[in-house]
Amino acid sequence: MKTTELLVIGGGPAGLCAALSAAESGASVTVVERNNRLGGQLIKQTHMFFGSREQYASTRGIDIAKILEAELIKYSRQIEVLTDTAVLGLYEDGVVNALYKEEDYFKIKPKAIVAATGAYEKSLAFPNNDLPGIYGAGAVQTLMNVYGVKPGNNVLMVGAGNIGLIVSYQLMQAGVRVAAILDAAPKIGGYLVHASKIARMGVPILCSHTVKEAIGKDCLEKAVICMVDERFSPIPGTEKELEVDVMCISVGLTPLCELLAMRGCEMKYVPQLSGSVPVRNERYETTIENLFVAGDASGIEEASSAMVEGRLAGLCAAAKMGYKPADFDERFKGYAAQLKALRSGPVGEHILRGIEQIVSKEDRHV
Amino acid sequence: MRIEEHPILDFKRGKILNFTFNGEKLTGYEGESIAAALHAAGVKVLGESLNLHRPRGFYCAIGNCSSCLMVVNGVPNVKTCVTELKEGMVVQTQRGKGVLK
Ligand SMILES: Cc1cc2nc3c(=O)[nH]c(=O)nc-3n(C[C@H](O)[C@H](O)[C@H](O)COP(=O)(O)OP(=O)(O)OC[C@H]3O[C@@H](n4cnc5c(N)ncnc54)[C@H](O)[C@@H]3O)c2cc1C
Numbered sequence A: 001m002k003t004t005e006l007l008v009i010g011g012g013p014a015g016l017c018a019a020l021s022a023a024e025s026g027a028s029v030t031v032v033e034r035n036n037r038l039g040g041q042l043i044k045q046t047h048m049f050f051g052s053r054e055q056y057a058s059t060r061g062i063d064i065a066k067i068l069e070a071e072l073i074k075y076s077r078q079i080e081v082l083t084d085t086a087v088l089g090l091y092e093d094g095v096v097n098a099l100y101k102e103e104d105y106f107k108i109k110p111k112a113i114v115a116a117t118g119a120y121e122k123s124l125a126f127p128n129n130d131l132p133g134i135y136g137a138g139a140v141q142t143l144m145n146v147y148g149v150k151p152g153n154n155v156l157m158v159g160a161g162n163i164g165l166i167v168s169y170q171l172m173q174a175g176v177r178v179a180a181i182l183d184a185a186p187k188i189g190g191y192l193v194h195a196s197k198i199a200r201m202g203v204p205i206l207c208s209h210t211v212k213e214a215i216g217k218d219c220l221e222k223a224v225i226c227m228v229d230e231r232f233s234p235i236p237g238t239e240k241e242l243e244v245d246v247m248c249i250s251v252g253l254t255p256l257c258e259l260l261a262m263r264g265c266e267m268k269y270v271p272q273l274s275g276s277v278p279v280r281n282e283r284y285e286t287t288i289e290n291l292f293v294a295g296d297a298s299g300i301e302e303a304s305s306a307m308v309e310g311r312l313a314g315l316c317a318a319a320k321m322g323y324k325p326a327d328f329d330e331r332f333k334g335y336a337a338q339l340k341a342l343r344s345g346p347v348g349e350h351i352l353r354g355i356e357q358i359v360s361k362e363d364r365h366v
Numbered sequence B: 001m002r003i004e005e006h007p008i009l010d011f012k013r014g015k016i017l018n019f020t021f022n023g024e025k026l027t028g029y030e031g032e033s034i035a036a037a038l039h040a041a042g043v044k045v046l047g048e049s050l051n052l053h054r055p056r057g058f059y060c061a062i063g064n065c066s067s068c069l070m071v072v073n074g075v076p077n078v079k080t081c082v083t084e085l086k087e088g089m090v091v092q093t094q095r096g097k098g099v100l101k
Helices: A013-025 A040-044 A061-074 A137-146 A162-173 A192-200 A258-263 A303-320 A328-342 A346-356 B034-040
Strands: A002-009 A029-032 A079-082 A085-090 A096-100 A104-115 A119-121 A134-136 A154-158 A177-183 A205-207 A209-215 A222-227 A240-242 A246-249 A253-255 A267-270 A275-278 A291-293 B016-021 B024-029 B069-072 B075-079 B089-092
Touching: A002 A013, A002 A303, A013 A029, A013 A040, A013 A061, A013 A079, A013 A104, A013 A303, A029 A085, A029 A104, A040 A061, A040 A137, A085 A258, A104 A303, A119 A137, A134 A137, A137 A162, A137 A246, A137 B034, A154 A162, A154 A209, A162 A177, A162 A192, A162 A246, A177 A209, A192 A205, A253 A275, A258 A275, A258 A291, A291 A303, A303 A328, B016 B034, B024 B034, B034 B089
Parallel strands: A002 A029, A002 A104, A029 A079, A104 A291, A134 A246, A154 A177, A154 A246, A177 A205, B016 B089
Antiparallel strands: A085 A096, A096 A104, A119 A253, A209 A222, A222 A240, A267 A275, B016 B024, B069 B075, B069 B089
């Protein structure tokens, strides 16, 4: 059985920052990533990020992934990276079960774990929503920006949040036509800069609209859209048919934390964090001792906050194992201040109301 | 269906690989997933649903949703969206749950 001090599950921004931060404190770390490369969601994001300087604002997502990977090299004696390896189970005796390339099962026994497994895309219910050609927006982003393959010729984007807007723009950069972007909400959810860029390119953004059904034999051929009223009920007589061969569903992400639920962490459904998330203390430790969480897995937010959460979780996990640096308090407070700054503004307040519901002040594991 | 020109990205494609899909000879590039290579070749239907036999394509492309399961080199239930294409792979549409040998 393989042993390690800190096991980080997931090599996205949160996981990489957790590994870096724990290594900086002196711990040895193993990062396990099921993909064949590190970076998580960042590897498909060609746009420049928002956030503050500490979180690489105005840098493209793909380049942030490279910056973090370069930082890993500094700690190459402490941080071991296993790609193509998925964690399948966390067991009561502290043993972790992993699978390399669908062929080699093995066990790992760490002293502590940071779960930074990220998120997955939600789906939307309408007749024939299972037709090939209907994809998650992130999936289309992977196909285009990682593999250089077009999803099709003519796209209907469902959801006008930041992801819907950004992926629409990236579709056009790849030479794919976007027929329309629609959203059931009466207002565009994403940032205005993204929306106006797209509107200038002549793509209609239809608010108060939804998908009534998809039509097609083997693949998507048409989408029927319609308007909705204030209660999101379809308004009869407003149906329109669009000839599209791709529909991108961009109605949000939900935390990927089945591993934690399976291990018995206390979970709570928190709408502001977009799903079921683990209850934790202020040091990112769940209700299972020595099992920490960070990033989208602890609530859907952004790469910027995922990175800071990762740094915090790594710092605290290392401290718990005895690697408590002299400047622990300073570092802890510094990261907390960065998170506070990132969470100013209306979206941040919403997130904070969610976090209040899962952070327990009482300490179960002293 | 491949992107040839892109304002930001430069696709450094690997070696050309040969594979078959239901007996048909196709090519893809080293480093890409089976599903990406199929999609580039215009194949969107990867399998069918278990009970109603409705066509299935990929949905998440990160190995979560199980909508892209196929038989690869005789092994069923391979997640083709995250499995790398290899020279000479035999890729087939999966019908039913597949059998462990
Ligand atoms: C289109 C789009 C645009 C965005 N734009 C911005 C922006 O402008 N600014 C910003 O700050 N944020 C942005 N974000 C959000 C940002 O990408 C995410 O919040 C961030 O990537 C979350 O980081 P993470 O490390 O928590 O998760 P992820 O990046 O999702 O990484 C999780 C990793 O864990 C791995 N994993 C999961 N399960 C397992 C397992 N069982 N075993 C092993 N590995 C596993 C996954 O393969 C993945 O690599 C955007 C997101 C999208 C989709």
